[in-house]
Amino acid sequence: MSATEPWVDGRHRGSRAGVAFLLDLDPDLGQYLLEEPRRTRARAELRVRLMRLPRGEWAGAALTSANSTHLGLLVLEGAISREIVLADTVSSELLGPGDLIRPWDADGAPRLLGQQSRWHVLAAARLAVLTAGFGGALVHYPEVNAVLIQRLDDRAERLAALKAVAQLNSVRRRLIALFWHLAERWGRMTADGIVVPLTLSHRLLGELVGARRPTVSAALSALAREGRLVRRGSGGWLLVDAPEQTPETRVVSHRRRLLAALPK
Numbered sequence: 001m002s003a004t005e006p007w008v009d010g011r012h013r014g015s016r017a018g019v020a021f022l023l024d025l026d027p028d029l030g031q032y033l034l035e036e037p038r039r040t041r042a043r044a045e046l047r048v049r050l051m052r053l054p055r056g057e058w059a060g061a062a063l064t065s066a067n068s069t070h071l072g073l074l075v076l077e078g079a080i081s082r083e084i085v086l087a088d089t090v091s092s093e094l095l096g097p098g099d100l101i102r103p104w105d106a107d108g109a110p111r112l113l114g115q116q117s118r119w120h121v122l123a124a125a126r127l128a129v130l131t132a133g134f135g136g137a138l139v140h141y142p143e144v145n146a147v148l149i150q151r152l153d154d155r156a157e158r159l160a161a162l163k164a165v166a167q168l169n170s171v172r173r174r175l176i177a178l179f180w181h182l183a184e185r186w187g188r189m190t191a192d193g194i195v196v197p198l199t200l201s202h203r204l205l206g207e208l209v210g211a212r213r214p215t216v217s218a219a220l221s222a223l224a225r226e227g228r229l230v231r232r233g234s235g236g237w238l239l240v241d242a243p244e245q246t247p248e249t250r251v252v253s254h255r256r257r258l259l260a261a262l263p264k
Contacts, residue, residue, distance in 0.1 A: 022046040023144075025076050025128060026098070033143035042141045048128040053078070058119040060103025071130035071138075072102035074148075078125025081204065083118040092207035093159060094122075094198075096185065100130075100151050122199070166210035171219040173244065174209040179229060180243040192238060199235035 023030040023043040030039050051073070058080070080095045095101060103119060138145050158181070165177045179196055187194045200208075206216040223229040228241035 018049055019047050020050055020128070022048045022074075022128060022134075025050075026074065028098070029144050029147050030141075033146060034141070038141070038143075042144060045137045046134065046141065046144065047137075048074075048130060048134055050076075051127045051129055053080075053121045053125040053127065055121050055124055058121050060101075060119040061105060061117065063104060067132075068104070069132040069135075070102075071132075071135050072100050074128040074130060075099045075101065076126045076128055078121065079123040079198065080125055081120045081122055083120065083207065084115050085118060086113060086115040090207050091210070092204060093162070094182070094208065095155075098151055099155055100148060162208065166208075171209065171211045171215050172223055174211065175205065175216070175219055175223060176229060176239075176241050177244060178205070178209050179237060179239045183239060187239070190238075193240040195232065195236050195238055197234075197236040200237070 021043050023039070023046060025048070030042055034042055075095055075097055077097060080101075082093045082095060082101075084091045084093075103117070161181055162178075165174050165181060168174045168177060182196050182198065183194050186198055187196050189195075202216045202220065203213045205211075205220075206213045209216070211219075220229065220231070223241075224231065228239075230238045230240070232238055
């Protein structure tokens with residue numbers, strides 16, 4: 001990877017020729033499990049290239065400077081949406097700082113459903129490129145690797161929660177649940193309520209909760225009239241309503257065998 005490529009940023013503190021120290025960029029990766037002096041050594045050895053993305057569509061799968069041996073890209077700043085297009089439906093996932101993504105396909109195997117992935121940069125983003133060389137250095141710091149794996153697990157749990165939100169039985173319930181879901185990560189407490197400082201279009205909200213845009217618009221108007229969820233002039237959202245409580249339920253185990261026996 002050449003440091004002269006236009007998407008490489010070498011201006012971050014502690015960087016030279018497009019190289020930066022990952023633990024300076026994302027201190028949480030080394031703060032909880034690494035103890036001194038290993039943290040000092042890890043800071044010096046875990047170096048990454050930096051990449052900037054402007055707002056707009058992003059052909060993440062077509063990166064010429066990434067290959068299947070790279071671990072992936074770590075989002076440091078900004079917001080990115082990943083859209084899955086299936087038949088006439090679009091489902092979105094919202095990604096932000098701390099998320100580890102791998103937009104290229106290592107094996108190029110065809111998808112049986114024929115779904116397509118699209119990437120959009122919603123707010124100018126900066127990412128760390130975790131190359132194969134970084135992966136070699138990471139072997140010596142399993143504590144940092146454990147945090148990266150935890151990030152992947154957190155993302156999987158957020159996706160599962162988003163799936164549950166999309167199954168609530170009214171779009172108004174879905175929207176309130178979605179904004180509480182987003183508030184866990186993006187929200188800011190104010191005297192008036194919790195502000196979610198994200199400019200989310202009605203179309204994107206529909207893709208997040210599994211509803212058509214006109215239905216989302218009608219539900220947002222009703223919530224605004226009730227004073228439960230109000231769009232702010234700055235583009236963010238004011239969440240005044242309380243989150244819906246989940247009752248304690250008895251877990252019923254699945255009795256059927258998941259995998260059927262294959263014929264011999």
